[in-house]
Amino acid sequence: MKPLIIANWKCNPTTQQEAKRLFNLVKRGIKSIKNTEVVICPPFLYISNLKSQISNLKLGAQDCFWEEKGAFTGEISSLMLKNLGCQYVIIGHSERRKYQQEKDSMIYKKIEAALKRGLKPILCIDKISQIPSFLRKRGGRRGRSPLRPKKDLGGVIIAYEPLFAIGTGKPCSIEKAKKMRLLILRNLNKNLPVLYGGSVNSQNARDYIEKAKFQGLLVGGTSLNAQEFIKLVKNVSQT
Ligand code: PGA
Numbered sequence: 001m002k003p004l005i006i007a008n009w010k011c012n013p014t015t016q017q018e019a020k021r022l023f024n025l026v027k028r029g030i031k032s033i034k035n036t037e038v039v040i041c042p043p044f045l046y047i048s049n050l051k052s053q054i055s056n057l058k059l060g061a062q063d064c065f066w067e068e069k070g071a072f073t074g075e076i077s078s079l080m081l082k083n084l085g086c087q088y089v090i091i092g093h094s095e096r097r098k099y100q101q102e103k104d105s106m107i108y109k110k111i112e113a114a115l116k117r118g119l120k121p122i123l124c125i126d127k128i129s130q131i132p133s134f135l136r137k138r139g140g141r142r143g144r145s146p147l148r149p150k151k152d153l154g155g156v157i158i159a160y161e162p163l164f165a166i167g168t169g170k171p172c173s174i175e176k177a178k179k180m181r182l183l184i185l186r187n188l189n190k191n192l193p194v195l196y197g198g199s200v201n202s203q204n205a206r207d208y209i210e211k212a213k214f215q216g217l218l219v220g221g222t223s224l225n226a227q228e229f230i231k232l233v234k235n236v237s238q239t
Contacts, residue, residue, distance in 0.1 A: 003215065008219065037216075038057050048084055066113040067113070078113045089114050091122065104132070107123070137188065160214075181194050200219045201228065
């Protein structure tokens, strides 16, 4: 698998023009990079105006609702995202757990909805107990998933995002991140890709891939600075 870099723009930027500008700068900057997949996750309302013809730049969303349509004021469904051209969706980010009080049970329903529509869910966790039971090895600690999924769950991507590292400028040490990656893998019932997220920048990005062996990165703050983000992607592509 190519290294996967997910740009989580969070609630930024504040205008459509700025969003287009940032997207187009990144698109131009990474055009010649073939061995790294980059996914931009903008706020929902910018998605339909961002288009990429280049194969290594994809679109994702920062959340989705578990129902497809109906009386759910303010929600955006996985079907809507799929119809807009999204291929990925971040689910269970710690900021949603904190500010929207998202619970594991809601997060697992969102994963199921995303898989049903062919979106690749990126499940954010900061501890092993947040791994849903349907992804856990038998005999391990049980998650609280209400799901009994019928289909293959191979499409799930796990993102290890330690709370202390998110948006703080204090990244997790390579040694600790490496240990957590192995622990996550030991608890999974199949070999899923594991990404690292938390204060990733153009200087430290490569080490998480090369030394800690993550399959990719979830990048917040740095993804809003086109030049730094392009540098980050280039550094990763040289691994
Ligand atoms: P950060 O955010 O890169 O700004 O630390 C990462 C994230 O929240 O996914």
